[in-house]
Amino acid sequence: MMKYYKISLIxxxxxxxxxxxxxxxxRSKVLCNCHVSLMDINVARLDAIxxxxxxxxxxxxxxxxxxxxTDRVESLKxxxxxxxxxxxxxxxxxxxxxxxxxxxGFKFGGSYHVMYDEAFWINFYQLRFxxxxxxxxxxxxxxxxxxxxxxxxxxxxxLLHRKYPKAKTIGLxxxxxxxxxxxxxxxxKKEDITFQMxxxxxxxxxxxxxxxxxxxxxxxxxxxxxxxxxxxxxCYISSVLSKKRLDFYKKHGVIGIxxxxxWTGASWPWWYHTSDELEKEYTEYHPENGWNWYFxxxxxxxxxxxALSKDPDAKVTxxxxxxxxxxxIIPLVESIAGNIPRVHIINTINKGQLVPGIPEDFExxxxxxxxxxxxxxxxxxxxxxxxxxxILRDRVAPVEMELAAYESGDLHLLKELVLMDxxxxxxxxxxxxxxxxxDLPYHTEMKEHYKIKNPGL
Numbered sequence: 001m002m003k004y005y006k007i008s009l010i011x012x013x014x015x016x017x018x019x020x021x022x023x024x025x026x027r028s029k030v031l032c033n034c035h036v037s038l039m040d041i042n043v044a045r046l047d048a049i050x051x052x053x054x055x056x057x058x059x060x061x062x063x064x065x066x067x068x069x070t071d072r073v074e075s076l077k078x079x080x081x082x083x084x085x086x087x088x089x090x091x092x093x094x095x096x097x098x099x100x101x102x103x104x105g106f107k108f109g110g111s112y113h114v115m116y117d118e119a120f121w122i123n124f125y126q127l128r129f130x131x132x133x134x135x136x137x138x139x140x141x142x143x144x145x146x147x148x149x150x151x152x153x154x155x156x157x158x159l160l161h162r163k164y165p166k167a168k169t170i171g172l173x174x175x176x177x178x179x180x181x182x183x184x185x186x187x188x189k190k191e192d193i194t195f196q197m198x199x200x201x202x203x204x205x206x207x208x209x210x211x212x213x214x215x216x217x218x219x220x221x222x223x224x225x226x227x228x229x230x231x232x233x234x235c236y237i238s239s240v241l242s243k244k245r246l247d248f249y250k251k252h253g254v255i256g257i258x259x260x261x262x263w264t265g266a267s268w269p270w271w272y273h274t275s276d277e278l279e280k281e282y283t284e285y286h287p288e289n290g291w292n293w294y295f296x297x298x299x300x301x302x303x304x305x306x307a308l309s310k311d312p313d314a315k316v317t318x319x320x321x322x323x324x325x326x327x328x329i330i331p332l333v334e335s336i337a338g339n340i341p342r343v344h345i346i347n348t349i350n351k352g353q354l355v356p357g358i359p360e361d362f363e364x365x366x367x368x369x370x371x372x373x374x375x376x377x378x379x380x381x382x383x384x385x386x387x388x389x390x391i392l393r394d395r396v397a398p399v400e401m402e403l404a405a406y407e408s409g410d411l412h413l414l415k416e417l418v419l420m421d422x423x424x425x426x427x428x429x430x431x432x433x434x435x436x437x438x439d440l441p442y443h444t445e446m447k448e449h450y451k452i453k454n455p456g457l
Contacts, residue, residue: 005034005337008079008141010072010133011086012038013045017149018085019305020326022053026062028330030338038068039075040086045302046070048309056316072136079141081333084133085149088125091295097121097437098291104433106423108263108287109273113398114421115287116266118152120402120414121437124446127406130156134164145336145375147172147329153201153347155399157363159406161349170332170375171347173201173365175258177327182240182255183211185231186223196367197257198355198380199387200395201347202265204365205254208381220249238262238290244272244282254387263290268394270422332370339372346375354379357388362396410453 007025012018025031038053040046050068057064069075076082094117101114108115113123130148137146146169148156157171176197180190188211195209195216209216224246232243239245245261248269259265267287273279279286308319328344335342348354350364354377358364368377383391398420405413411434418430438447 003337005031005080006037006078007031007034007081007083007333008037008039008075008144010039010075010082010084011150012049012068013040013042013302014085014087017326017329018049019052019301019320019323021083021085021329022049023056023320023323024326024330025333026053026057026060026064028334030334030340031330032063035065035067037075037079038066039070039072041070043070044306048306051309052305052316052319056320059315059317072133073140076136076140076144079144080337082133082137082141082144082146083149083329083333084130084146086129086133087150088129089122091298093440093442094119094122095295096440098288100436101433104429104436105425106421106433107273109267110270110394110422112266112268112394112421113402113417114423117291118155118266120405120417121443121446123152123155123402124406124449126150126152127155127159130160131163134160134167134169138164138167142166144168145170145333147332148347149173149329152399154363154395155402155406157201157347157349158361158399159403161363162361171201171363171365172328172332173258173345173347174326174328175202175204175260176345176365178240178258179206179209185235185239185241186220186227188212196380197345198364198366198383199260200355200358200363200391201365202259203268203391203395204257204260205383205387206257207254207383217253220255224250238264242283247282252387253384263287264294269390335370336372336375341369341371343367343378344370346370346377348375348377352377352379356380356382357385358391359396362399405450408453409449409451411450412452414450 038046038050046068050066053066097119098115106114112118113120137144146167148169148171153171153173160167160169179193179195183193184190192212193209195206197204197206199205211219231241235242240255240257245256248261249255267273272282308314332344334340345365346368347363347365350358350360350362354366355364366377366380368375398417401413401417401420405417415430418424418434424430
C-alpha cells in the first residue's frame, strides 16, 4: 500500500509556481493519495487556488485531498514536505524602491542588492520570514523536507544552513532547465544532453556537457559559426544562445545558464549595459523592460486564476494546459517519497567543496542524487579560477556583507553593502538613498532593525 504523505504549500497563492506544482502533483502517480495543505495570508488568492485545485483534481479523477488555511502552524503540523514560495514584500515595494534608486544614480546591470528583485529592502523581510518558517518547521514537523523556492536563494540557504543545521532545507531553482531549451534550439532533444553547471544560485556555469555522448562544446562552436547570426535576429533575449551569453562563452569558456547573464539575474555583467550601443548590440532589451514585463505577468496570472475560480463552467484542465511543466519540485518529491533515485539540481551548503573555491559554509547550486535515502550532493568539476574570482567578488562578498548587516542590525554594514554596488559613487549618495528607502511608511520595522551599532567604524 502506498504511503500517505502530507505536503504543505506555503505561499500557495503565488502566481508563478503554485499552479504548475499543483497541476503536476495532481497528475503524479507516486503522490496520488497525498493530502495538500494550501497556506497563504492573501485570502482571495488562497480561496481561488483552493477552488482550482479541488476542481482540477476532480476533473482528472485524482485522489488528492486538500485543505486551506491562513494559519502557517496548522498547515505545517504533520507535514512530510514543506514547499515555500512566499513573497513577503509585494512587487509594488520593489518598484517604488527601483524608482528611488534611479533618482540616486543607481542603474540596472550588475546591481545585485539594489536594482534587482533581491534588493536589500526586500531581502530583509524575506530572510526574516525564512527564519520564522524554519523555526516553525523544527517545532511542528522537524523531519519534513523544506523545499525553498523563493528568493533570495543564495543568502537564504546560507543563513538557514548556518543557523539551523538540523533543518532539512534545500533550495530549488528552475533555471537549470535552460540547458534543455538550449539544445532544443540547436535541433536536439533534451534527452540528448548530460551536463554539470556548478556555481551559486543565479550565477551558474555550464562547464561540462556531452551531446549524444560526444563533447558538447565543439558542437556548439560549429553551431555558432553556421547559425549564430541568423538565430540572433529573432531569438528571445534570455535564450542561453543569445549573443551576450555566447560572446561571454567565447571569452571565458563557460556558458551562463538560467538567470545567469540574463536581465532576470541582475543583468550581470554591468559592462554590457554601460551604453545604449552596447546594450543594443548584445542584449537588445533594457532590463527595466524585462522587470516590468515580469511584474505584469505575475499580476495577470493571479487575476486569471482568480477569474477562473469564479467561473464554475470553465474547464480547469484547459487553463492549466498552458501552464509550464514543473521540472523540479514534484519530480524531487517523487524521488524521495517513491524511492525513485534521480539526479536533481539543488541549492545547499558547500560542505566538502562541492564547488571547489567557494567557502564551505556558503550556498552552492549542484547536482544531487535524491531518493528515499535522502539528498546527496555531488562534487562538481572545478570552474576556471577567473570565474571563481567573479563569484567571490560579485556574489559571495556582497551576500556575506548583507548577512552581517542583517544579523547585527548594523546600519554601517548595510551602507557597506550598498557601497559594493557598481553604481555607488559616494557615501553621500548611499546615505541619501538608504534614508529615503527607510522613510517609506511601510519600512518602519526595517528602519528600527538597522541602527548605528559601532560609531567608530
